[in-house]
Amino acid sequence: MGHIENLRNVPFFNYPFVFTQHEKELTDLIIGIGRRGAFILQQELEDFERNLAAYTDAKYAIGVANGTDALIIALRAAGIGGDDEVVFASHTYVATAAAIHFSGAVPVPVECGHDHMIDVDAVAKAITAKTRAIMPTQLNGRTCDMDALQTLADKHGLLIIEDAAQGLGSRFKGKYAGSIGLVGTISFYPAKTLGSLGDGGAILTNDEEMYTKMNLLRDHGRDIEGEVVGWGLNSRLDNLQAAILDFKLSHYDNEVERRRQIASLYQADLEMLDTLLLPPAPGSEPDHFDVFQNYEIEADCRDELQVFLRKNGIGSAVQWGGKPVHKLSNLGLEHINLPFTEKMFQRCLMLPMNTSMSDDDVHYVSKTIRRFYLS
Numbered sequence: 549m550g551h552i553e554n555l556r557n558v559p560f561f562n563y564p565f566v567f568t569q570h571e572k573e574l575t576d577l578i579i580g581i582g583r584r585g586a587f588i589l590q591q592e593l594e595d596f597e598r599n600l601a602a603y604t605d606a607k608y609a610i611g612v613a614n615g616t617d618a619l620i621i622a623l624r625a626a627g628i629g630g631d632d633e634v635v636f637a638s639h640t641y642v643a644t645a646a647a648i649h650f651s652g653a654v655p656v657p658v659e660c661g662h663d664h665m666i667d668v669d670a671v672a673k674a675i676t677a678k679t680r681a682i683m684p685t686q687l688n689g690r691t692c693d694m695d696a697l698q699t700l701a702d703k704h705g706l707l708i709i710e711d712a713a714q715g716l717g718s719r720f721k722g723k724y725a726g727s728i729g730l731v732g733t734i735s736f737y738p739a740k741t742l743g744s745l746g747d748g749g750a751i752l753t754n755d756e757e758m759y760t761k762m763n764l765l766r767d768h769g770r771d772i773e774g775e776v777v778g779w780g781l782n783s784r785l786d787n788l789q790a791a792i793l794d795f796k797l798s799h800y801d802n803e804v805e806r807r808r809q810i811a812s813l814y815q816a817d818l819e820m821l822d823t824l825l826l827p828p829a830p831g832s833e834p835d836h837f838d839v840f841q842n843y844e845i846e847a848d849c850r851d852e853l854q855v856f857l858r859k860n861g862i863g864s865a866v867q868w869g870g871k872p873v874h875k876l877s878n879l880g881l882e883h884i885n886l887p888f889t890e891k892m893f894q895r896c897l898m899l900p901m902n903t904s905m906s907d908d909d910v911h912y913v914s915k916t917i918r919r920f921y922l923s
């Protein structure tokens with residue numbers, strides 16, 4: 549009965565590891581900043597903003613309180629509101645749509661395609677006289693076809709605001725997620741690829757006017773001298789989080805490399821199963837560089853597979869609690885039908901994908917999946 553001793557516990561995500569992976573360095577950082585009392589809008593935040601901009605080839609980066617505020621601030625600075633319509637893929641976090649809602653504009657959900665990214669043809673069909681912007685989600689650590697989206701946006705005079713909450717470091721034709729549209733937003737929620745010890749977010753842009761407006765919006769409408777020159781919010785990235793993120797950013801290439809290795813292991817272990825649809829393998833498409841925020845597959849008998857994995861000590865999850873945005877309760881979008889997305893949500897599943905996993909953990913997950921389908 550060899551499989552008894554083979555039983556492992558592979559959680560879907562390992563929250564303590566966000567801290568324990570670098571416990572000594574992070575503790576030293578926290579002590580240093582605490583003793584200096586450098587909590588709000590201090591040097592570490594400026595350093596992190598500069599390093600994040602350099603990492604993504606963006607001209608400007610602004611640290612904010614979280615990825616959702618980043619979207620709200622971007623939309624507000626772009627002057628979007630009123631009757632404006634903003635098109636987004638329904639396979640995204642509710643935050644994408646909520647940001648549109650709270651800007652006063654109308655969220656217009658559309659289908660995703662086979663790679664789970666926004667379907668550009670579906671966006672084209674959703675454009676009306678009221679459409680002002682497209683908000684693609686750079687989902688699962690992948691950047692969508694930004695050339696096709698930009699061509700469409702230019703044709704109709706639309707802005708592109710990227711929800712790159714899951715996309716830090718991913719690229720399309722060498723360009724970094726978040727740095728391609730008018731504005732892009734990043735989330736540092738602990739389970740994101742660059743995770744803080746709490747909430748955090750950032751906004752990227754190459755547009756100086758947008759940069760100035762968004763900088764004011766995140767700090768009570770105050771300019772560099774501290775003078776209030778307009779309405780603003782309190783949505784600053786804590787200096788402590790900025791210091792932690794700046795440290796982690798200096799190790800981020802390792803994080804990305806390991807995630808791509810894990811994806812390659814899954815690919816090699818699972819590609820023979822025709823009951824599964826795997827995400828594109830690392831290096832398989834010249835235009836894309838993916839960072840694997842998530843490893844989202846499609847699976848026959850998805851619910852039964854998930855139960856079988858759980859019985860074998862393996863955590864897995866259906867993204868967004870199992871529903872695309874347009875099927876969430878009381879958002880006023882339930883009348884909308886997106887058949888491709890809805891069918892896909894019967895099949896999609898995220899396997900464990902994080903750098904606390906060993907190669908043996910990955911092989912154990914794959915072996916268990918093969919056992920489910922082949923025995």
Ligand SMILES: *Cc1c(COP(=O)(O)O)cnc(C)c1O
Pocket residue numbers: 614615616617640641643644685711713714734735736737747748749
């Ligand atoms: C995490 C996430 C957000 C929200 O980021 P927060 O920092 O949690 O506010 C928005 N959009 C997507 C696609 C996300 O994954």
